[in-house]
Amino acid sequence: MNKAQGARSARRKPEIIDDKPGLDARRVATRLLGAVVDARSSLDAVTDSEHGHPQYVALDPRDRALVRAMLVTALRRRCGIEKAIMQRLDRPLPGNARSLSHILHIGAVQILFLDVPDSAAVDLAVSQAKSDPRNSRFSALVNGVLRNIARRKDAILQKIDEVVDAPEWFQTRLSEAYGAERAARILAAHRLEAPVDFTVKSDPKRWAEAFGGTVLANGSVRVDKLDTSVPELEGFDEGEWWVQDAAASLPAKLIGARPGMRVLDLCAAPGGKTAQLAHYGAKVTAVDLSASRLKRLAANLQRLKLDAEISKADGLTLTVEEPFDAVLLDAPCSSNGTVRRHPDVPWTKTPEDIEKLAELQRKLLEHAATLVRAGGTLVFANCSIDPLEGEAVVSQVLASDLGLELSTITASELTGAAHFITPEGYLRTLPDAAEAEEGKLQAVDGFFAARFVKR
Numbered sequence: 138m139n140k141a142q143g144a145r146s147a148r149r150k151p152e153i154i155d156d157k158p159g160l161d162a163r164r165v166a167t168r169l170l171g172a173v174v175d176a177r178s179s180l181d182a183v184t185d186s187e188h189g190h191p192q193y194v195a196l197d198p199r200d201r202a203l204v205r206a207m208l209v210t211a212l213r214r215r216c217g218i219e220k221a222i223m224q225r226l227d228r229p230l231p232g233n234a235r236s237l238s239h240i241l242h243i244g245a246v247q248i249l250f251l252d253v254p255d256s257a258a259v260d261l262a263v264s265q266a267k268s269d270p271r272n273s274r275f276s277a278l279v280n281g282v283l284r285n286i287a288r289r290k291d292a293i294l295q296k297i298d299e300v301v302d303a304p305e306w307f308q309t310r311l312s313e314a315y316g317a318e319r320a321a322r323i324l325a326a327h328r329l330e331a332p333v334d335f336t337v338k339s340d341p342k343r344w345a346e347a348f349g350g351t352v353l354a355n356g357s358v359r360v361d362k363l364d365t366s367v368p369e370l371e372g373f374d375e376g377e378w379w380v381q382d383a384a385a386s387l388p389a390k391l392i393g394a395r396p397g398m399r400v401l402d403l404c405a406a407p408g409g410k411t412a413q414l415a416h417y418g419a420k421v422t423a424v425d426l427s428a429s430r431l432k433r434l435a436a437n438l439q440r441l442k443l444d445a446e447i448s449k450a451d452g453l454t455l456t457v458e459e460p461f462d463a464v465l466l467d468a469p470c471s472s473n474g475t476v477r478r479h480p481d482v483p484w485t486k487t488p489e490d491i492e493k494l495a496e497l498q499r500k501l502l503e504h505a506a507t508l509v510r511a512g513g514t515l516v517f518a519n520c521s522i523d524p525l526e527g528e529a530v531v532s533q534v535l536a537s538d539l540g541l542e543l544s545t546i547t548a549s550e551l552t553g554a555a556h557f558i559t560p561e562g563y564l565r566t567l568p569d570a571a572e573a574e575e576g577k578l579q580a581v582d583g584f585f586a587a588r589f590v591k592r
């Protein structure tokens with residue numbers, strides 16, 4: 138070490154404190170919150186138990202579960218937490234004090250929403266600040282802000298739902314698309330934990346009883362909260378069902394698949410819709426650009442004892458010898474219909490991403506049109522609730538001369554989903570949960586689907 142380096146490291150030397158139980162988990166949570174909101178990494182990617190962030194993977198399973206819980210809630214409640222912090226600061230934090238902001242958010246989420254003693258949450262956040270050279274001089278501020286939040290917890294929680302938990306651009310786009318009132322309902326639904334839905338091969342009633350769930354209007358089985366892991370559930374090894382949001386099960390039904398029909402699933406992995414089509418008896422070709430995702434698809438089909446021809450290819454350039462009877466294009470999208478399950482999405486995706494994805498969807502759809510035989514069916518779907526990725530893509534495609542005609546979706550083909558069919562004959566599901574009504578699918582992921590026939 139040269140003299141200058143020595144002086145720098147002496148200046149930066151943190152206060153020596155013993156590492157405390159629980160401190161590692163908070164450090165990892167803070168770092169990953171930064172990865173999501175500053176570097177726009179996907180929450181699922183950084184918290185994957187095998188391929189996630191190395192510091193996350195190194196934690197024991199209990200700490201991993203705690204970190205994931207802190208992150209999910211810190212993202213779902215990001216604006217409410219931010220407001221509670223800001224109200225306790227004399228002046229805003231410096232713009233570059235990102236890790237300090239994340240320490241405060243991770244401390245506050247534990248105090249306000251998680252089953253962690255307030256004193257432990259404050260103490261660990263203060264220790265974390267002290268041990269970090271960038272933040273050691275702010276340890277008193279961390280202590281003061283978090284102690285105050287703990288003292289005023291009840292009052293904060295009483296008003297916290299008044300704060301809209303989404304970036305401004307996201308709120309604006311939703312209001313423009315669905316009106317202020319509906320947008321507010323959707324945003325409120327985004328704070329709720331999504332239930333777990335299952336698509337079952339047969340006998341939904343039996344599986345609803347086995348899992349302590351209910352049978353939904355479309356035949357999916359819903360469990361509000363699972364208290365065991367999915368592979369431990371009855372019927373997993375036998376391949377009797379797969380996890381799939383009830384709305385995600387609707388687009389494949391629009392194909393009208395029947396035994397012997399040749400169907401191309403163009404963006405197929407991890408295979409929820411391929412499984413449906415194969416289960417209906419179609420001869421399915423499952424294509425995807427991602428080799429690793431196709432591996433998961435193959436494993437899923439194997440467990441489910443279902444068959445498909447699997448091929449890695451680019452849906453923008455794929456050529457086939459014989460056009461298909463039907464093509465399903467479940468296109469890559471911003472996924473902002475799944476915010477209940479992926480609360481990072483509004484913070485990691487931008488309006489520019491939406492524009493780029495809409496453009497990609499249009500190109501994929503145009504190419505998909507060349508892969509269907511005359512008289513065949515093409516279904517375009519995705520899990521975005523932004524009209525730019527749905528209705529606008531369809532309008533563009535219908536205006537160009539691709540030989541596609543709209544085949545409107547009718548209420549009689551989708552049991553329980555008539556209220557999700559638009560006047561144009563598209564399927565548009567939204568996650569806001571109105572009062573549960575018998576026979577009516579509610580509280581599902583946001584999805585869009587449109588169907589065409591090839592002239």
Ligand SMILES: C[S@@+](CC[C@H](N)C(=O)[O-])C[C@H]1O[C@@H](n2cnc3c(N)ncnc32)[C@H](O)[C@@H]1O
Nearest residue numbers: 404405406407408409410425426427451452467
């Ligand atoms: C929404 S996911 C599909 C989900 C799947 N249909 C299901 O139900 O499980 C979109 C998929 O499109 C794939 N993809 C993205 N660009 C593609 C392209 N140009 N060609 C083929 N697949 C692509 C991604 O790898 C991803 O697996």
